[in-house]
Amino acid sequence: MKIIVPVKQVPEVAEVKVNPETGTLIRDGVPSILNPFDELAVEEAIRIKEAHGGDDSEVTVITMGPPQAVDVLYKAMAMGADKAVHMTDRIFAGADTWVTALTLAEQIRKMEFDLIICGKQAIDGDTAQVGPEIAEILRIPQICYVRKVEISEDGKFVTAHRETDEGYEVVKAKLPVLLTATKGLNEPRLPNIMGIMKAKKKPLEVVDAEKLGVSEDRLGLKGSPTTVRKVFPPEQRAGGIKIDGENPKEAARQLVEFLAKKGVI
């Protein structure tokens, strides 16, 4: 079983702050992490490999990102992924989801795979689009937002619990398939010292635009159908009334009066 896991390095969004005066993102000192949903994907890939491993089984992690994004590849390899591909080139910069998917898919196309597992979404952009777009470019089926995955005995089919708005549905498909991992799929392991040491010796391939062999016009910002016209801080909610609840009856009276005035109750 050959499994590919696209992973992304993201800022720890909980620590991203906006400078209230300038409206700019303060990203200095904000730690970069392996996207939490991708951690679920890596964990699941390792588990599937362990359960269905033939000798030729392997988990490959792949990222498109700046030089420092290599950290998330090492983290995934420390967890147990076997090898990594780092797609990095200034030409890749500014890619929207379609070009990101295209860039990753053109590389994945050259590799062998039975299963691709993405995270549900990257917590910086929150789009949840790159996974399905990779699946479409590679012309394989997808099962998104999976909470549970089972591979058939013969290793030919996958059955997954896909989260829906009301609950979940059980979906079956023949491999190769692309899955996207959501919360509840597993508890990702923490890499141990042994894993971290081993990761350093695992194969890491670096791919730039030239090696990928896709023309510059189709990559990065230039290839992207969407453009960001403007970014701005969200309207700050002017934290409104705040009262002391020492006297619960009085607090309740004031609240209900406020809500009635607003016409919501």
Add this chain to the structure above:
Amino acid sequence: MGLIYDKDKCTGCMLCIKACNFAAIEKDGDKVKFDFDKCVLCGSCEEVCPADAILIERQTVDKEAIAQYNDVWVVTEIHDGRLRSVSYELVTKARDLADKLGEKVVALLLGHEVESLAESLIHQGADKVLVVDDKILADYTTDAFTIAVTSLITSRKPAIVLYGATSNGRDLAPRVAARLALGLTADCTGLDIDDERQLVQTRPAFGGNIMAEILCPYTRPQMATVRPNVFKPTEPDTSRTGEIEKVDFSISPVQVRTRVLEKVSEVVEGMKSVEEADIIVCSGRGIKDPSNLELPKELAKLLDAAIGGSRPIVDLGWLPPTQQVGQSGRTVSPKLYFALGISGAIQHCAGMSSSEIIVAINKDEEAPIFELADFGIVGDIFAIVPEIIEEIKRVKAER
């Protein structure tokens, strides 16, 4: 590559430094320098530069090709034999966009034996409903719906296509986008038309820390998934008339590569969906014990509200996952949101900060939720919520 900076043209006015939202430009003597690890090529600097010293390389727009695309489409979604409320919200918004463009609103109704729903979309504001009725569309599958939507788009050339940002909408839209090599903007909370008749799509990013306006200048249709509950549907006008067109085409079962074996609902009997409710009573770890949930439930019942929970409450299994609000749960924007014993972590707020009115009750005066709350009470939920229930009952009885 990407951004070209012409040092010779630069007058050193430093306006670009102010315009950059990502702190990617720095003063460098009497000129500037760019940090490409921070730059996202958003173009804010290019726009403010009075000397045209900054150029972002982009594609060129083929005006003639783009002019062939007209009308605003809504891909509606059926659940349990009825249209989801987001479909009506989108038709309402599409009406507004189409009026600005002087074009038509077309709703796509895909399913099996669904034609009876078409009328309601016209009442909501659609000029035309395209009905694709096929057994294979009875249940949502990525493949069947992608084939249906892409072939309609290819043959009829809409300018804009909107999808609800539901589990199925967000599964389908990127698939269609990739098949047609189109841009797609995820989970929009604002839509408008600019002077150049382009769709301006506004969406939050970085966990809601920043908003971005996104355009699709080079390709058509312009496509977006739109967050449920953001646009309010107008009152349906039952006197409105429009065209209902049945589109014939068949999708072969072999083209559908996934099989839905079972559908499991986790919606608890009598528990409203947080996405569709006007009022949500949401509890956090401050509720302490599952038996204490009776209190928010009583308040919810009184207000005909949905019950929600922060992530820890759902992780503990006290409420089903369908009721979790936040980044890894549901995004909601009700008229009224009660946060009971919720600290207001950014991941939670990302899912509820667009609520119209937020009420927070928390013992901790410093809890970040108070920064969002329109009405905050510093105090104990177990002392205050029963009083709120009494007071609402009293006020209601007086009316």
